[in-house]
Amino acid sequence: MEGDAASIWKGFLVKLGSYGLCLRSYRSVVPDESDSAAVADVVAADPNKGRCWANLPPELLRSVLRRIEVSESTWPSRKHVVACAGVCRNWRAITKEIVKTPVVSGKLTFPISLKQPGPRGFLFQxxxxxxxxxxxxxxxxxxxxxxxxxxxxxxxxxxxxxxxxxxxxxxxxxxxxxxxxxxxxxxxxxxxxxxxxxxxxxxxxxxxxxxxxxxxxxxxxxxxxxxxxxxxxxxxxxxxxxxxxxxxxxxxxxxxxxxxxxxxxxx
CATH class of the missing domain: 3.20.90.10 (Tubby Protein; Chain A)
Structure with missing residues (x-):
């Protein structure tokens, strides 16, 4: 389980870097691959260790998250959108604002999507x-x-x-x-x-x-x-x-x- 968390976090950081989010200023919160406990702390969005991520400018954060939401439209790459919502409260609020319901976007993202109306244009197989x-x-x-x-x-x-x-x-x-x-x-x-x-x-x-x-x-x-x-x-x-x-x-x-x-x- 800890190994899976480390791999998901590593892929998540690489994904953020590909969308232009500089990680040099936040090197202190990026754990080493061998440190599973640190990975769990960061994924859990500890207030002390994750404040750098939480204090990103809203305009920059919204732009990056919107680009991730558009590009990662299908599973399993859709997991990066879910990972963004789990960083901290600020990230979760902006992610929920960007991600639309299935009837509008035609995408399944969060568990609540399973209890919401689906799109009219096509069916989920x-x-x-x-x-x-x-x-x-x-x-x-x-x-x-x-x-x-x-x-x-x-x-x-x-x-x-x-x-x-x-x-x-x-x-x-x-x-x-x-x-x-x-x-x-x-x-x-x-x-x-x-x-x-x-x-x-x-x-x-x-x-x-x-x-x-x-x-x-x-x-x-x-x-x-x-x-x-x-x-x-x-x-x-x-x-x-x-x-x-x-x-x-x-x-x-x-x-x-x-x-x-x-x-x-x-x-």
Missing amino acids: CFIKRNRTTKTYHLYLNLTQALNDTGKFLLVARKCKHPTCTNYIISLNAVDISKGSSSYIGKLRSNVLGTKFTVYDGMPTHAEKTVAKSSTRLGIKQVYPRIPVGKYPVAHIAYEWRKLLCSSCPNRMQCIMDSIPASAMEP
Whole structure:
């Protein structure tokens, strides 16, 4: 893990240098490759060690970050944009200002993009890898058209079967798939027959929504201490097995969303 952080940080510094950001004045905050602990400190944006990066002129910083955002439009090079948002608060604020939502830019950048409306001009091609042993389903963003494409990991779901229903816990972390994790974002509930599904969000789409059911997920409480924790239904899916009645009739799926963002309805 520390070695990966060192390689990412080195590539990030090289990327900044290629866009004209002079690093000579900030040599004190650039760690040696062998010093993994120093890399972790810089990546964590320590206030004392990272103040030189935080005090860059806003005009220069905005210009550099905008050029990075335009050039690094696809994954895996898109990771440099995410790295910029993790340097310090100033960098994060400017990066969030520059990076647009998927419906406008057509790009997936931050995890919140997965819960936002997508672009209308084209579709994101994804694929799912199923692990029968662990009962998990991994969702990946298709990067190329090759059959051996490893893709960019997006989400993971773990199947939890109960006597009256089946739940699929959805998380952003491929390792920690639990309701108590801060990476937990929601779940999919299915009835016994597998014909009716309900999608639940871990956090309310609007602050004024009432809680459907209380929970004790410490991870989400730590991230959003002022928002009540619970399960919030956002969509309902009904699947009709019409081929049971007629072999030539296709199956039909009906999806109903409880709320649709206004940006998705604009012409």
